[in-house]
Amino acid sequence: MKSIGIFDSGVGGLTVARQVIELLPNESVTYLGDTARVPYGNKDPQTILRYALECVNFLLSQDVKMLVIACNTICAYAWDEILNRVSIPVVGVIDSGLKTLLHVTKNNKVAILGTSATISSGIYPKEIKFRNPLAEVHSIAAPLFVPIVEEGFMEHKVAELIAEEYLASLKSSNIDSVLLACTHYPFLRKVIEKALGEKISVMDASGACAKEVALVLQEKGLQATSMSPKHRFFVSGSASKFQQLGEKFLGKKIENICEIAL
């Protein structure tokens, strides 16, 4: 039984894996988190591409039927290259995030929060303006959010202080929507919402991405036929650390975690 391969630099992609598992309870997921090399968001484009291709090769060796790039940074720098190299369907979070954001905004004034690499790629403003030339886009790099999540410090004061620092400029802008354009950030949704105040809607790509996965599986006739899904998790760093955080993020027990070298 082939599974859906989902990958990220670390635990962030579990935001997407959770939605996929909830929406498609018969499907098996093979998750890869490159936890030994996270964060990707402060690396140069060539390194991000190289790491991304190593992740793809690993998942292909696990015989997955589809790839879900649950990492904005990888989508920003490796999307075309991955598409060129694989013959199975590929879904990525950037497209899902853009659709969600443009559907929700009412005044076309939006902000993107992402890693330094995602923000400096300029992909979001470019794609938003292409789809809606009237849009006004504020881009904010929030790199410290990633280690805060990887270390499990979501409820700590430090998370609040950093959120206030990163988001202060948005409070006085007239944006109505913010996209969490890094799959780690939804784990900090509470502190981000608090720092932004009630008038700004905060959203992420995970729900729309899971729906896209369902659609592609259906279109390609790749849906699971068995009712006994098996989820597997691979990490390049510590399995026990991943298990501790991962169970919290996934909202269920994680049993099959394997440490691998990429």
Ligand code: DGL
């Ligand atoms: N979760 C990843 C993203 O969506 C990247 C985090 C990182 O490795 O810096 O961009």
